[in-house]
Amino acid sequence: MTAHTSAHASVPVAPELVEFRREVDAWINENFPAELRTEEKQEEFYQYLPRYPDGEDFQLWKQRVVDKGWGTPGYPAEYGGAGLSTEQTRIVLKAFVENGAYNPVQGMGTSMLGPTLLEYGNDAQKAQHLSGIAHGTVLWCQGYSEPGSGSDLASLQTKAEDKGDHYLVNGQKIWTSGSLWADWIFCLVRTDPTTKHDGISFLLIDMKTPGIEVRPIQIISGQSPFSEVFFTDVVVPKENLVGELNKGWTIAKRLLQFERDATTNNRRQLAGDTRPVGEIAKEYVGVDEQGRIADPDIRARVVKHMMNFEALKLMQGRMLEATKAGQGPDASTSVVKNARAQIQQEREELLIEIMGFNGLGWEDNGFSQTELETTRAFLSNKAMSIFSGTHEIQNNIIAKRMLGLLDHQ
Ligand SMILES: Cc1cc2nc3c(=O)[nH]c(=O)nc-3n(C[C@H](O)[C@H](O)[C@H](O)COP(=O)(O)OP(=O)(O)OC[C@H]3O[C@@H](n4cnc5c(N)ncnc54)[C@H](O)[C@@H]3O)c2cc1C
Incomplete structure (x- = not known):
């Protein structure tokens, strides 16, 4: 069999991937509700992000995609994905857009935290968090930037002190997109003040924990997509630490690669x-x-x-x-x-x-x-x-x- 050549470059596309793309196109066209096929409805979805619209048509589309595992095509099936390869995942995500549809399960959980947890999370963390992300029921936000620690992110000061059976978090994040609606936040925290990059850890924090306050920031376009997030004596269970203590910088950088990939390839x-x-x-x-x-x-x-x-x-x-x-x-x-x-x-x-x-x-x-x-x-x-x-x-x-x-x- 001859390999097909893509329209974009002379990279040969394997015949089974061409066939897979056909199947994906057919499935989307059969299952994307007719009521959502208008510019207005598409706008509604993107305007709502990172929340989801309530409409029945949207819920139906979301449920169908979730059942298929295609909201998070690359996640293993046991965590709500479809267990697809990187190439197949790209094909599915691209096919949504090229067929006039969209992936109804989007957000920082799907494209950023999920892939990072698959690489760095332990089994308990994967079991606890991935399915909520894949089903689009739990929304996440990103607690990286702080006042004075944006480009020089590793200078961050929000601290997590070891209190024996938990960490006690104090500090402030800023520009935290979607934090007004997020259920959880993945946070970079300082666990060793005596060193820079090697004193940072990666912590998962439930936004309902007492001591967290979210204050919206309005931007030039008139929207308010992000906020300041304040932490005052926030108690975080030890099991919410991802990877090793003080090794969070490596995880943080990996997540940023997933973020850039998603914002350049999937974000509208x-x-x-x-x-x-x-x-x-x-x-x-x-x-x-x-x-x-x-x-x-x-x-x-x-x-x-x-x-x-x-x-x-x-x-x-x-x-x-x-x-x-x-x-x-x-x-x-x-x-x-x-x-x-x-x-x-x-x-x-x-x-x-x-x-x-x-x-x-x-x-x-x-x-x-x-x-x-x-x-x-x-x-x-x-x-x-x-x-x-x-x-x-x-x-x-x-x-x-x-x-x-x-x-x-
Ligand atoms: C729409 C939006 C959404 C965001 N969402 C989030 C979010 O959800 N979570 C989160 O944690 N953060 C978020 N951010 C924050 C974002 O990551 C930071 O704004 C960004 O990293 C820059 O940091 P800063 O604003 O502190 O600017 P600074 O770091 O103060 O930079 C100011 C200027 O100096 C330049 N500069 C700084 N250091 C260097 C250097 N070493 N070499 C060359 N030039 C340099 C920068 O390029 C920039 O032009 C968001 C920002 C925006 C605009």
């Missing part, structure tokens, strides 16, 4: 006007006698952007398809994260310029809904080069891990 950004930039430009700027975008400067920049966008798709495709079974994400996630953030922001800056006054709306007054959403997407997606580690920090990782440069170079 706030969209606004989703048409190709060239089409939007023709509408707002007008066309010349040859039918081209009338303004030559904008025309040149639109073309450059479109070329960058095509190059990004090729790179993402190559990286996804080159993934071998059993391998998780690696340092190359930093390359894709930076490229995607840069191109998304480039698109939105172009759109605001192209739309002129119409790109400056905030409320309903004479602006279309799409125009308002485009403005908010322009503002909101500024965060893409900050969360999961800033653009500069990714460049540092690329320099060290991929180019082999030393820290001081």
